Amino acid sequence: MTYLVTAATGRAGRHVVAELLRKGEKVRALTRDPASANLPPEVEVVGGDLTDPASLAGAFDGVTGVHLVVQGGDGYATLRTGPDIAVLAKRAGVQRVVVLWNGDPGPVEEAIAASGLPWSSLQPPDFMVNTLSWAASIKATGGISEPFGDVLSAAVHEADVGAASAALLVREDHSGQAYPLTGPEALSPRRKLAILGEAIGRDLVFTELTENQARERWQRAGHAPDLVDLLASWAKNPPASAYTVTGNVERLTGRPARDFASWAAEYASSFR
Numbered sequence: 001m002t003y004l005v006t007a008a009t010g011r012a013g014r015h016v017v018a019e020l021l022r023k024g025e026k027v028r029a030l031t032r033d034p035a036s037a038n039l040p041p042e043v044e045v046v047g048g049d050l051t052d053p054a055s056l057a058g059a060f061d062g063v064t065g066v067h068l069v070v071q072g073g074d075g076y077a078t079l080r081t082g083p084d085i086a087v088l089a090k091r092a093g094v095q096r097v098v099v100l101w102n103g104d105p106g107p108v109e110e111a112i113a114a115s116g117l118p119w120s121s122l123q124p125p126d127f128m129v130n131t132l133s134w135a136a137s138i139k140a141t142g143g144i145s146e147p148f149g150d151v152l153s154a155a156v157h158e159a160d161v162g163a164a165s166a167a168l169l170v171r172e173d174h175s176g177q178a179y180p181l182t183g184p185e186a187l188s189p190r191r192k193l194a195i196l197g198e199a200i201g202r203d204l205v206f207t208e209l210t211e212n213q214a215r216e217r218w219q220r221a222g223h224a225p226d227l228v229d230l231l232a233s234w235a236k237n238p239p240a241s242a243y244t245v246t247g248n249v250e251r252l253t254g255r256p257a258r259d260f261a262s263w264a265a266e267y268a269s270s271f272r
C-alpha cells in the first residue's frame with residue numbers, strides 16, 4: 001500500500017517516512033522542492049504545495065492513507081485549503097488520514113471531519129527537537145534566553161511522532177479519535193537546559209525573557225501572527241494537555257516513549 005506523507009522533509013515527517021519504510025510500506029513524499037528533498041531512494045518524491053490545491057493533482061492517486069500537517073508556508077500559517085485537500089483525497093479513494101495538529105484543532109481538522117474521511121489526530125504539545133534552536137546560543141554564550149523558564153511541557157521525541165503516525169496509518173480503525181502524544185515526563189525549559197548541560201559536560205546559564213521580548217523574537221524569525229499568539233499562549237499558560245504525560249506513544253507503537261536525556265545524548269554534538 002502507498003502512503004502519502006506531507007511535510008516529509010520536516011523534522012517529524014522524515015521519521016514518518018522512515019517508519020513506514022521500516023514496515024515495508026510504499027511512501028510518496030510531498031515537498032515543494034523535490035530536488036532538495038534528500039529522502040531515501042525508495043521514496044517516491046512528488047512536488048506540491050499544500051496552500052495551492054491545483055499543485056496537488058495526482059498526489060493522492062493510489063494512496064491508502066495520508067499523514068497530513070495543518071500548516072504550510074514559511075511562516076507556519078494554518079492551512080486554509082483543508083476542504084480542497086479533503087475533496088482531492090476522497091476523490092482519489094484515500095481510506096484514512098492521520099492529522100498532525102498544531103496545538104489546537106482548526107479548519108483542516110474541521111474539513112477532514114466534515115468530509116466523512118476516516119481520520120485520527122495526533123496531538124503532541126512540543127517536539128524535543130525544538131530545543132535545537134538553543135544550540136547557537138549555547139555554543140556562543142554558554143546559555144539561553146527564553147521566556148517562562150518554569151512552565152512545564154511533556155515534549156515528545158520527534159521520532160516517536162513518526163512511529164506513532166506510521167503505526168496509526170497502517171491501522172484501519174479511525175473514528176476521529178485524538179491521541180495526545182507526549183514524552184515520559186514534563187520538564188521546564190530550565191530543567192531541560194540542565195539535562196543538556198549534563199549531556200555535554202558543561203554548566204549552562206538560563207536567562208528569563210519577558211513575554212514581549214519573546215514575541216519580538218518569534219516575529220523576527222518570520223512566524224505568522226497566529227503562530228506567535230499560539231506560541232505565547234502555550235508558553236505562558238499551557239493547557240493541561242501540554243504537561244500531562246500520556247502513554248499513547250507506547251500504546252500506539254509498542255515501545256516506551258523516549259526521554260529527554262536520551263534526546264540530549266543523541267544530539268549532544270549539536271550543542272558542543
Ligand SMILES: NC(=O)c1ccc[n+]([C@@H]2O[C@H](COP(=O)([O-])OP(=O)(O)OC[C@H]3O[C@@H](n4cnc5c(N)ncnc54)[C@H](OP(=O)(O)O)[C@@H]3O)[C@@H](O)[C@H]2O)c1
Pocket residue numbers: 006007008009010011012013030031032033037048049050051069070071072073074100101102103124125126127130
Ligand atoms: N515543532 C513542534 O513542537 C510541533 C508541535 C506540534 C505539532 N507540530 C506540527 O508538526 C508539523 C511538522 O513539523 P516539523 O517540525 O516536522 O516540520 P519542519 O521541520 O518545520 O518542516 C516544515 C515542513 O513543512 C513542509 N511545508 C511547509 N509549507 C508547505 C507547503 N506550503 N506545502 C507543502 N509542504 C510544506 C516543508 O516541506 P518542504 O519545505 O520540503 O516543502 C517541511 O517538510 C508542523 O507543521 C506543526 O504543525 C509541531
